[in-house]
Amino acid sequence: MRLRDKVAIVTGGGVGIGRAYCLGLAKEGARVVVADIQDKEAEKVAAEIKEAFAVPVDVTSPEKTQAMANAAVKKYGRIDVLVNNAGLYTALKKRPFMEIDPEEWDRVMAVNVKGLFLCVKAVYPVMKQQKKGKIINISSGTVLGGSPYFLHYVSSKAGVIGFTRSLSREVGADHICVNAITPGLTISGSNQGGVLTPEQREDRRKRRCFQRDQVPQDLVGTVIFLASDDSDFITGQTINVDGGTWMY
Ligand SMILES: NC(=O)c1ccc[n+]([C@@H]2O[C@H](COP(=O)([O-])OP(=O)(O)OC[C@H]3O[C@@H](n4cnc5c(N)ncnc54)[C@H](O)[C@@H]3O)[C@@H](O)[C@H]2O)c1
Incomplete structure (x- = not known):
């Protein structure tokens, strides 16, 4: 129970994968705020957890993200952990960059980068007052390999790493840790159909030291560690969790 009495917000x-983070954090004793634009799905996850509630949120909205933070404080009195997991990923089609609409580009940046900024702005005053907090930003292993045909997505996830580094320097004095994770391709449910052919999936397995599919549970331990007091002297870092595909 490494997170007993801590309050964690998980966007998406x-x-x-976000559902797995919620269940994993709860298992370690956290009270969980399940925040998602898919409010019915968020309610189902909250119902699976003893101490949790769902908040509908669009992370691109300053008002909605502020309401999310307010709801967490109203219900539990504090915010210890923010997992910035919401992202546009499975909703996107891979295509050559010349075929990406500028509107789709803007939407990806709005959810995957600005969304983090707005969520952090909403929770920061609470964490600052507590003199402690954990911000965990979900980037992607696509940044390490420079995956083609996903230029907006990969650019946005590279932005998450810069965001993590820069923010960690600004909030260090408040004892707030800011770290990122780069997950490898994870079979998360939503991306099972259509995103990869069986041959591509086999190719991903072969590129790993551990030659099997990556599943959401493979990421949960790292999130728990970064949310816990065990990682209090780690900040500004990006931890790669991909079964040993990329080494850097
Ligand atoms: N699955 C993978 O292989 C993989 C690999 C690396 C990184 N990631 C990242 O991990 C995170 C979760 O991935 P996933 O596979 O579970 O994807 P997913 O598409 O199944 O989940 C994304 C979640 O974000 C929510 N969301 C989308 N737009 C939102 C908005 N505007 N406001 C609030 N919530 C919003 C969705 O409702 C959903 O719950 C994403 O940030 C993704 O980019 C995934």
Whole structure:
């Protein structure tokens, strides 16, 4: 129970990998705020956890992200952990950059980068007052390999790493840790159909030291560690969790 009594907000917690983070944090004793634009899915996840509630949020909205933080404080009195997991990923089609609409580019940046900025702005005053906090930003291993046909997505996830480094320097004096994770391709439910052919999936397995599919549970331990007091002297870092595909 490494997170007993801590309060954790997980954006995009209603489905996929975010759901696994919610369940994993709860298992370690955290009270969980399941925040998602898919409010019905978020409610289902919250119902699976003893101490949790769901908040509908669009991370691109300053008002909605502020309401999310307010709801967490109203219900539990504090915010210890923010997992910035919401992202546009499975909703996107891979295509050559010349075929990406500028509007789609803007939307990806709005959710995957600005969304983090707005969520942090909403929780920071609370963490600052507490003189402690943990911000965990979900980037992607696509940044390490420079995956083609996903230029907006990969650029946005590279932005998450710069955001993490720069923010960690600004909030160090408040004892707030800011770290990122680069997950490898993870079979998360939402991306099972259509995103990869069986041959591509086999190719990903072969590129790992551990030659199997990556699943959401493979990421949960790292999130728990970064949320816990065990990582209090780690900040500004990006931890790669991909079964040993990339080494840097
Ligand atoms: N699955 C992978 O292989 C993989 C690999 C690396 C990184 N990631 C990242 O991990 C995170 C979760 O991935 P996933 O596979 O579970 O994807 P997913 O598409 O299944 O989940 C994304 C979640 O974000 C939510 N969301 C989208 N737009 C939102 C908005 N505007 N406001 C609030 N919530 C919003 C969705 O409702 C959903 O719950 C994403 O940030 C993704 O980029 C995934």
